Amino acid sequence: GENVEQHPSTLSVQEGDSAVIKCTYSDSASNYFPWYKQELGKRPQLIIDIRSNVGEKKDQRIAVTLNKTAKHFSLHITETQPEDSAVYFCAGVLNNNDMRFGAGTRLTVKP
Amino acid sequence: DTAVSQTPKYLVTQMGNDKSIKCEQNLGHDTMYWYKQDSKKFLKIMFSYNNKELIINETVPNRFSPKSPDKAHLNLHINSLELGDSAVYFCASSRGTNGYGYTFGSGTRLTVV
Numbered sequence: 001g002e003n004v005e006q007h008p009s010t011l012s013v014q015e016g017d018s019a020v021i022k023c024t025y026s027d028s029a030s031n032y033f034p035w036y037k038q039e040l041g042k043r044p045q046l047i048i049d050i051r052s053n054v055g056e057k058k059d060q061r062i063a064v065t066l067n068k069t070a071k072h073f074s075l076h077i078t079e080t081q082p083e084d085s086a087v088y089f090c091a092g093v094l095n096n097n098d099m100r101f102g103a104g105t106r107l108t109v110k111p
Numbered sequence: 112d113t114a115v116s117q118t119p120k121y122l123v124t125q126m127g128n129d130k131s132i133k134c135e136q137n138l139g140h141d142t143m144y145w146y147k148q149d150s151k152k153f154l155k156i157m158f159s160y161n162n163k164e165l166i167i168n169e170t171v172p173n174r175f176s177p178k179s180p181d182k183a184h185l186n187l188h189i190n191s192l193e194l195g196d197s198a199v200y201f202c203a204s205s206r207g208t209n210g211y212g213y214t215f216g217s218g219t220r221l222t223v224v
């Protein structure tokens with residue numbers, strides 16, 4: 001898991017504020033970057049993904065940005081709600097056959 | 112939602128025992144994986160199979176042996192269980208090896224006592 005680094009490890013925000021989670025990767029050949037949300041006791045589920053030919057993708061309150069030159073990508077959640085509280089994982093596909101996950105960010109949204 | 116199903120969901124067993132976890136996917140995916148998630152929530156890949164062939168084998172004790180009878184199934188057998196094996200084990204599958212369509216199973220919580 002050292003090929004994808006994720007920060008911060010924990011993040012606490014007030015309801016309605018924005019949350020940003022950042023990841024960096026080391027393999028310049030990586031071309032697919034999904035984000036997963038894992039609620040307590042449940043499986044990780046895909047919430048959004050981005051491919052290397054796109055710089056930004058948005059889905060309602062969630063957006064992901066990708067900077068291939070700097071090798072980093074970020075998840076942005078706007079107007080956070082308590083149900084956004086979960087562990088979020090970024091991931092990158094390395095060498096086209098090996099998906100590595102970041103260490104996870106525990107997001108807490110306080111009502 | 113049974114796209115990727117794992118059994119059992121919970122497994123409590125004594126040290127030294129041998130146990131198996133089964134995984135099946137009905138998505139038509141070619142690649143299946145096993146991950147271990149420890150108490151700190153880190154998702155660590157253990158094995159990956161593409162069309163029944165092993166393509167990723169991370170540094171995992173040889174007490175862990177995956178078996179893929181066909182591309183829809185990937186089972187995990189663990190010999191001589193140790194306390195440190197306690198974790199949640201997730202199976203996953205994807206279309207091809209590029210990660211697209213990556214879907215996780217519901218997990219198996221293994222507790223070794």
